Amino acid sequence: MTRSHSTHDTQGHDHTHEHSHDHGHHGADFDWEALATHLEHEAEVNRPVYEQAAAWIAQTRGERVVRRVLDIGSGPGLITCMLAEAFPDAEVVAVDSTPALLDRARARAERSGLGERVRTLVAEVPGELGSLGEADLVWAANSLHHVGDQRAALTGFAGLLRPGGTVALFEGGLSPRHLPRDIGIGRPGLEARLEVAWSERFTQMREELPGSKPEVEDWRALLTAAGLTPDGSRSFLLDLPAPLPDAARELVVETFARQREVFADRLTAQDVATLDRLLDARDAAGLAQRPDVFMLRARTLHIAHRA
Template sequence: MPPTAHHHKHHKHHEHAHEHSHDQAEILDLDAEVLAEHIASIVDWLPVNTAPRRIADLGCGTGAGTFALLARFPEARVTAVDSSPEHLRRLAEKARAAGVADRVRTVQADLDASWPELGAPDLVWASASLHHLTDPERALRRVRDALTPGGLFAVVELAGFPRFLPEDAPEERPGLEERCHAVTEGRHAERMPHRGADWGPRLTAAGFTVEGERTLSVHIEQSRSEAVVRYALNGLRRIREVVADALPADDLAALDRLLDTDGPHSLLRRDDLAVRTERTVWAARRI
């Protein structure tokens, strides 16, 4: 292959990867904005014995957990770990804007490969990140080894991607969203077999004592947050990328009508959107 062609191909791949990372960062930012109260309530629920001073956020994304933890524990410093430089760049920008840059250290690391130096944290937070790992059991053992004795490990997982539309929508193809999710969940099961796992027994096997488990049902009406509409639009765009080759033509056409921001059937014109999902948190202590 001529160098120019190779460079062009590499450049296009890099561009696509950057766009994908940017899109994902947008979703994470919207998730943090829409679910801020729920994330704060999870942090408030954690059974901490004394306020942690050193916290690690594993798979931090753009910082939803990091900033909730900084707000709850004003004396703490957070080591925010993610494999995406784009996510970490956004997180650092937000930390500067919020005046807490001196309390945040960002570390780029692939948790399936080289394990980052975390120091000896009192609290480790992993939200929607463990199921991405090839070998989560190894990660659990590494967290246990890193934590100070008596330290707490908070694992938060979501029950699939949120739903936004009523079950009978859209009018011409009721149940479209569930059919889309059936496709995405089948594909995620192949790539991420640990998604939806019960982390309680795994934490116990790794040497933790599970002190609490809680499931939060989330239902946020569109009227409560203008960001719900943007979250739905970005979320369903991402889903379309995954399901386009598997949906019946009529379903794909209906989905495209929802995503056409200028069209009469656009999500932007609906007043019945909501964010519906569940999050489960496990609190486990290193003895």
């Protein structure tokens, strides 16, 4: 399972990779290694959200020190290293099923001076959860939705926790927006239609995962069913107004290019033509040049602890 970092993440899911994180890669046509650079860009731009989330987790834990963190579906490790910075007394383990992404995570940790506290571990989730060892914090950001049996995975996460340990689950939120409703080309409401296409594809992706089981996405109830005590949910806003900095604009272009690739057969010819114009770097109406591109999204974090 790999971190879902997104191509279009709607509902708060990251889908660029359609995103994600599952390495479990099952069922999907995701080439996580090929998406590594995009995953890094996405994590870098969204880093403020994850930093705020880590600070909130630390606050809810009070005086309970975090000594070991499991980053489930870590991808290339930018968030793994952020967690190591946020919890300076902890060993942080990047867990992913794609070795090439873990190579990137290991290299990033070394460059950041965190090599002594960051480890990497190749493992499939949920099948190999038992090999991960105990933790004070199990962090799963945008990765659980790539596991067929999410209830079983959460039960597995709970079983890894030391007494007083915390599960931090990023799932849900609000769909991202990058453009005005009327962009002056094509039919207004393009991003809303892309969200519909994503929702349909996401449902198909979930249905095709090995052992897939439908679940009402009531994360508090699912965490409770896993034997945990919910500590609350909180949404974190990423609000980057126009004009965007270069890194964020580059991510938007990557995201729309991925959507053009993945959703073309679900869109009208007019919408595909609009996407082609948006992706033309020479077009004044394109994403690379237009002054009104922004980034607005909310990700929701659910936390629960073991008594």
